[in-house]
Amino acid sequence: MPARVDPVITPSPFDNPNARGFIQEARRLLTRAQYQKFKELMHDMRTKGTDLQEDLTRVIEIMNTHRTLIEGYVEFLPPGFKIEYNYYDTHDWYFIRVVYPTGQYRDYQYRPSVHG
Numbered sequence: 001m002p003a004r005v006d007p008v009i010t011p012s013p014f015d016n017p018n019a020r021g022f023i024q025e026a027r028r029l030l031t032r033a034q035y036q037k038f039k040e041l042m043h044d045m046r047t048k049g050t051d052l053q054e055d056l057t058r059v060i061e062i063m064n065t066h067r068t069l070i071e072g073y074v075e076f077l078p079p080g081f082k083i084e085y086n087y088y089d090t091h092d093w094y095f096i097r098v099v100y101p102t103g104q105y106r107d108y109q110y111r112p113s114v115h116g
Contacts, residue, residue, distance in 0.1 A: 022072055029066050037062050053106075054078075060096055060108050070096055 026038055041058050056077075063069040067085045074083045080101025087094045096108045 018075060022069075024078070025072070026063070026069055029061070029069060034062050056098055056106075057108075060098075064096060064108065064110050065112075 026042055027035055030038060031109075036110070037058075041055065041062065045055060051111075060070065064072070070083055070085055074081055077083075078101070082099040084097040084099065086092070086097065093111055095110055097105050098108075099105045
C-alpha cells in the first residue's frame, strides 16, 4: 500500500501560462466524455480550490490511456513531483507512479484491455 500523503492545497495548475497548449492537446486526444470530465475538473480547481492528491487521482483516471498527457501534466505540479508511466514485464498491466517531493509515491495500475 502506498504511503499516505496529506493533501496539499495549491492554486489551480491550469492558471499556468502553458496550460492552453495542454488543454488543446487534451481536447484532441480525449473522448468527448473524458474531455467533459476534464473540463469539470478544471472548473472545480478554479472554483473550489485544489486538493493536489485528489486532483492527481482525477487527472490520472481521466487520462490514463494517454501517456503524453500524463507525462505532460507534471509541468503543472509544484517542483519536485515526478510522474512515471511504466509497463510490467508481461505488458498485461501498466502503472502510473506519482512521486512526491518527499520521496513518497502512489501507484495507479491499469490493464490495457480494460482501459485501452
